[in-house]
Amino acid sequence: MEFKLLGPLEAIHNRRVCTPRAPKVKKVLALLLLRANQVVGLDSFIEELWGDKSPQTAVTTTQTYVYHLRKSLGRAVGPDQAEHLVETAAPGYVLRVDDENIDLKQFDWVISRAQASAKANRFKETARYAEEALALWTGAPLAGVDCGSFLNGYVANLEERHTAALELRVHAEMQLGNYREMIAELRSIVTVHPLNEWFHAQLIMALNMSGRRSEALRAYQTVRDLLRRELGLDPSPELWQLHQEILAADAHGRGAPSTSPARGPLASRGAALGFVHHQPAPAL
Template identity: 55%
Template sequence: MEFKALGPIEVVNDRLVYTPSAPKVKQVLALLVMRTNQIVRLESIIDELWGDHAPRTAVTTAQTYIYQLRKDFVVELGEELGERFIVTTPPGYVLSVPEDSLDIRVFEQLADRAHACTAVGDAEGTARWAKAALQVWRGAPLADVPCGRVLQDYVSNLEEKRVSTQELYVRAAMNLERYRDLITDLRSLVMEYPFNEWLHAQLVLALNKAGRRVDALHAYQKVRTLLRDELGLDPSHDLQHAQQEVLRSSP
C-alpha cells in the first residue's frame, strides 16, 4: 500500500489506485496523509475545510467525511485494509501506516542522505541521493486537492525542501564537472523558477564549461532582459560573475 502526495493524491494497492472524488473528502485524506501517524484534531480538519467560516454543522459534517473516507477504503481496497488505516484517537483521527509507504517520507529520507553526504564532502553521494529524492516527485504536492490554509503550509514547506534538494544536486554535479548532463536539468529548472537568479547563473556556467560559449552568453542576455522587463532589476552578483567568467574564457 502506498500513499502518494507529491503530485495528485493517490492511494495505491497493488494495481488499484484510489482517489476520493468529493473535494472535501480529498482534503481530509490529504491532511491525514500530511500528518501520518500523528493525531489530526477535529478542530484542524474543520479549520482546513472552512477556515473562519465553519458552518454550525461543521463537527457532524467533518465526521461524515471521515466516515465516507473509511467506507471508500473498504470498497476500493477491501474490508481488511480499509478498516485498519484510519483510527479514531481522541481528540481526532490518525492515519496509521508505515512511514516508507508515503512518497513524502521517502523523499525526505533520500534528501536527508544527500545533505549528510554534503556535510562530509561527498559530492558523488550528494548527487546520487539528491537525484533519487527528486525522482520521487510526480508534480506539485497535492496537485488536485483544493488546499485550505493548513494544507497550504505543508505544500509550501515541501516546495522549499524540493528547491533545496535541487540546489544540492546542481552544486554537486557542477563540482563533479558533469556540465553536459546538467544543461537539460537546468533549462527545465529556470523555466519552472524563472526568477531564481542562482539557477540561471549555473546554466550560464554549465553551458560555458561544456564549450557552448555563445549559448552561455545568450542565456545571460535572456535572463538579464527578463529581470529588467518584469522586475526592473539588474542581474545579481552571481549572474554578473557568471557572465564575467564566460567573457574571460577562451572562445
C-alpha cells in the same frame, strides 16, 4: 496500503488505486497524510474544509467525511483494517501508516542521505540519491486536491523542498564536472524556475565551461532582461561577477572564469526570486 502526496493524491492497495473521489473527503485524507501518525484536531479539519465560513454542523459533517473515508479505504483493505488506518483519537483523528508507505517520507529519507553525502564531498552518491528522491515526484504536490489554508501552506513547503533537492543534484553534477551533460536539463530548469538566479548561474557556467562562451553571455543577458522586466531589479552581485569573469577570461584568452561553478544558491535575493528558505510545515 501506499499513499502518494508528491503529485496527484493517491491511495493504492495491491497496485489498485482506491483514492476517495469526493473533494472534501480527499482533503481530509491529505491532512491526515501530512501529519501521519499524529493526531489532527477537529479544529484543523474544520478550518481547512470551510475556512471562516464553517456551518453549525461542521463537527458532525467532518465526522461524516471521516466515515466516508474509512468506507472508501475499507472497500480495498476491509472495514476492520480501515478502522485501524483511520483511528479516532481525541481531539480528532490519526492515520496509522508506516513511513515506507508514504512517498513523502521516502523522499525525506533519501534526500537526507543525499545531504549527508554532499557534506562528505561524495558527489556521485549525492547526485544518485538526489535523483532517486526527485524520481518520487509525479507532478505538483497534492494535485487534484482543492486546497484550503492549511494544505496551501504544506504545498508551498513541499515545492520548496523539491527545489532544494533539485539544487542539490545540480550542485553535485557540477562538482563532478558534468557541464556539457547538464546544459539541456538546466535550460529546462530555468524555464520552470525563471526567477531563480542560482539555476541561471549554473546554466551560464555550464555553457562557459563547455567552450560556449557566446551562449553563456547570451544566457546572462536573458536573465538580466527577465529580472528587469519582471521585478525591476538588476542581477545579483554574484551573477554580475560571474558575467564579468567570463568577459575577463574571454578578453585574456582564458577558457573559464575562476569562479567556482557550483557555488551555493544566491540566497541574498530572497524568496521573491524563488530561492529555498526552509521553513517548517504549518502545524495542524
